[in-house]
Amino acid sequence: MNIQHHISEDTLLAYSAGNLSEAWGLMVATHLALCPSCRARAHEAESIGGALLDALAPAGTSDDSAFAALMQSIDDMPIEVAQPTVRAAPSVLPEPLRSYVGGDLYALRWKRLGMGVYHLPIKTRDGKASARLLKVPAGRPVPLHSHTGEEMTLVLVGSFHTYQGNFQRGDIETADASVEHMPIAAPGEDCICLAVTDSPLRFRSLAARIVQPFIGI
Amino acid sequence: MPAIRPYLRLVTAPGAAPPHNGNRIAFMPERTTDTSAANDLATNDLAKCLSAVAAHQDRRAFRTLFDHFAPRVRAYGMRLGCTPQQAEELAQETMVKVWRKAGLFDPAKAAPSTWIFRIARNQRIDAFRRESHPEFDPNDPGLVPDEEIPADQLIEQRQSGEALRLMLETLPEEQKLLLHMSFYQDMSHSHIADKLNLPLGTVKSRLRLAMGKLKTRLTEPHAISTEEFDT
Numbered sequence: 001m002n003i004q005h006h007i008s009e010d011t012l013l014a015y016s017a018g019n020l021s022e023a024w025g026l027m028v029a030t031h032l033a034l035c036p037s038c039r040a041r042a043h044e045a046e047s048i049g050g051a052l053l054d055a056l057a058p059a060g061t062s063d064d065s066a067f068a069a070l071m072q073s074i075d076d077m078p079i080e081v082a083q084p085t086v087r088a089a090p091s092v093l094p095e096p097l098r099s100y101v102g103g104d105l106y107a108l109r110w111k112r113l114g115m116g117v118y119h120l121p122i123k124t125r126d127g128k129a130s131a132r133l134l135k136v137p138a139g140r141p142v143p144l145h146s147h148t149g150e151e152m153t154l155v156l157v158g159s160f161h162t163y164q165g166n167f168q169r170g171d172i173e174t175a176d177a178s179v180e181h182m183p184i185a186a187p188g189e190d191c192i193c194l195a196v197t198d199s200p201l202r203f204r205s206l207a208a209r210i211v212q213p214f215i216g217i
Numbered sequence: 218m219p220a221i222r223p224y225l226r227l228v229t230a231p232g233a234a235p236p237h238n239g240n241r242i243a244f245m246p247e248r249t250t251d252t253s254a255a256n257d258l259a260t261n262d263l264a265k266c267l268s269a270v271a272a273h274q275d276r277r278a279f280r281t282l283f284d285h286f287a288p289r290v291r292a293y294g295m296r297l298g299c300t301p302q303q304a305e306e307l308a309q310e311t312m313v314k315v316w317r318k319a320g321l322f323d324p325a326k327a328a329p330s331t332w333i334f335r336i337a338r339n340q341r342i343d344a345f346r347r348e349s350h351p352e353f354d355p356n357d358p359g360l361v362p363d364e365e366i367p368a369d370q371l372i373e374q375r376q377s378g379e380a381l382r383l384m385l386e387t388l389p390e391e392q393k394l395l396l397h398m399s400f401y402q403d404m405s406h407s408h409i410a411d412k413l414n415l416p417l418g419t420v421k422s423r424l425r426l427a428m429g430k431l432k433t434r435l436t437e438p439h440a441i442s443t444e445e446f447d448t
Contacts, residue, residue, distance in 0.1 A: 009428055010406055010421045017400045018338040022348040033353035036363045043327070044432060049338065050331030051381035052400050058288030059295055059304065067283055070309060071276065074316050079274065081320045094359030096351045125348045170361075 003035050005171040012038065016045035023129035026100060026122070027152050027172070027196045033094035034170035092157060097194060100124070101133065105157070105192070108133070116140055129198040136160065139187040149199030151175045153183070158191035160184055260379055263329035270319040279316060282329075287312055290337045296401040297341060307344065311337045384431055392427035395420060 007015075007028055014020050015028040032039050091098060092105040100122050101108060110118035110133075117140075122131040136142055138158065152174050159168040160183040167173050167183075175181060185191035263285065269278035287308045294304030314336045322332055339350045353360060385393065398409050406424070410417040 009425045013399055013424055013428060014406060018342050018350060019399065019403055019405060022351065025349075026351040029351040029353050033357065033360045036361060039353070039363070043331075045428065046335060047328065047331045047381055048385070048396065048428075048431060049400050050328055050334040051385055052396065053286075053289050053293055053334045053337070054330040055382055055385065056289045056292040056296075059292035060288055060301075066287075067280060070283065070312055071279075073309075074313050077313070077317055079271065079316070079320055080318050089358065091357075091359040094361075095354040095357040098357075098359060100351075 002168075003037075003170040004165070005167060005173060006035065006038050007031055007041075007172060008174070009041075012042055013045050016042055016049060021128055022124040022126035023122075023131040023196045024126075024152070026096065026124065026131050027154060027194060030094060030097045030194055031154055031170065031172055033097075100131075110135060117142065129196055131194065131196045134193045134195050136183070136185040136191045136193075138185055138190050141182050141184045148177060149197060150177075151195065151197040153196075154194040156192045156194060158189040159186045160191050160193075161186065260328045260330070264322075264324040267315075267319050267322045267329055267332075268324070270316060271322065282315060283312055286315070286333050290333070293337055293401070294341065297345075297403050299341075299345065303345065307337065307341055310340050310344065314340065381431065388427055388430065392423050392430075395424050396427055399424065 011020070011024075011028065015025060020028065028042075032042055093101065098104055101120060108120055110120055113119050113134075116137040118135040120133040122133065124131055133156075134142070134153075142160075152172055153167070154172045155167050155169050157169065159166060159171075161167065162173065162181045162183045164173065164181075166186075173183070263282065266275075266278035266281045269275035270282070290311045291304045291308040294307040295301070299307060311333065315333060318336070322329070339352075342348055342350045385396070388396070395409065398404055398412075399406070402409075404412070406420050407417050409415075410420045413420070
């Protein structure tokens with residue numbers, strides 16, 4: 001796999017520091033599962049977190065009674081052991097996405113969005129941003145739209161292109177309020193993406209705007 | 218502190234530490250805010266403690282980890298706005314997880330401080346933000362595996378705990394401040410920009426600069442002279 005469009009440095013840093021809300025975190029974690037080089041970068045950012053933790057001035061003391069109390073509470077707890085790596089048949093959706101949607105690609109129950117596009121809202125505890133899977137038929141466009149906030153789209157199956165280039169499995173496209181775009185799925189294969197946004201999309205065509213309140217994107 | 222001596226001896230034995238890391242203690246930067254002797258514990262000592270907990274539920278080793286990390290996780294919680302009570306809970310819960318998950322710690326993959334930072338971070342998000350921190354599963358068949366890591370890079374990763382701590386000290390104040398705000402104030406970059414009255418682009422580019430600097434120095438272990446830190 002040859003990923004061309006990665007996560008920006010500051011998004012990766014925010015993820016590693018624990019500052020991203022859950023839907024954005026799901027986007028980053030799914031990309032990390034597909035992209036060894038970003039995994040290495042995330043590890044570096046987490047190492048900075050570790051170094052900062054190590055450099056903190058300790059708060060309070062750890063006395064014998066606190067330790068004794070802790071030991072008492074963990075006395076009966078089992079210690080987890082590393083599971084041997086079992087490489088079963090590879091799945092299309094990596095973790096943590098697979099658990100979020102309740103199974104691999106072929107187990108999904110898509111909902112019709114209109115214009116041949118399907119989606120599957122993903123349940124998170126994120127109160128601000130929302131995540132969904134999107135399925136766009138091969139060779140067809142997602143209607144021209146702009147954004148009131150930020151949107152990230154990660155390709156899982158097939159590919160699409162925008163004026164910014166071609167996006168394949170693992171690639172992330174980032175769009176914000178300044179971008180009005182019309183992604184077009186490549187011919188040959190339906191394009192399935194993970195999409196996260198913190199605000200409703202704004203469709204340009206009147207017809208799309210009329211149906212938008214009913215389809216909930 | 219007699220309790221920690223057995224673990225200290227393991228790493229101060231001749232030849233135990235890599236050659237260019239041998240005078241580690243001598244070039245530790247001064248930290249006036251920190252008087253704890255436990256702070257001198259090196260990555261290797263702490264890693265050995267974790268392995269001892271995993272191998273035979275070694276309580277003395279766990280006490281060493283507890284003395285080192287519980288007060289720091291407490292400080293981490295306080296910085297992020299926890300009450301003292303919540304910070305105490307965060308420290309306790311984190312240490313419970315350290316005990317239970319010690320067997321999953323792999324010293325070749327992460328420094329103990331990095332591993333425990335992750336646990337504390339996720340615990341805080343779970344307990345106080347009532348969200349999860351989504352993470353990939355390294356054993357997932359759907360994961361695209363790493364390429365083989367050359368042996369010399371593995372050594373480098375082990376050292377990076379101390380090396381990073383030293384390098385952080387050398388960053389310009391403005392970059393250090395932004396890293397601290399990112400990790401300790403649960404703020405998005407746009408919040409940080411508002412608070413400091415800086416354009417968002419400036420915040421992002423300074424963070425990128427800081428990360429870039431840390432990385433170049435990490436990948437070129439000899440670019441940084443140990444004399445720089447001699448006191």
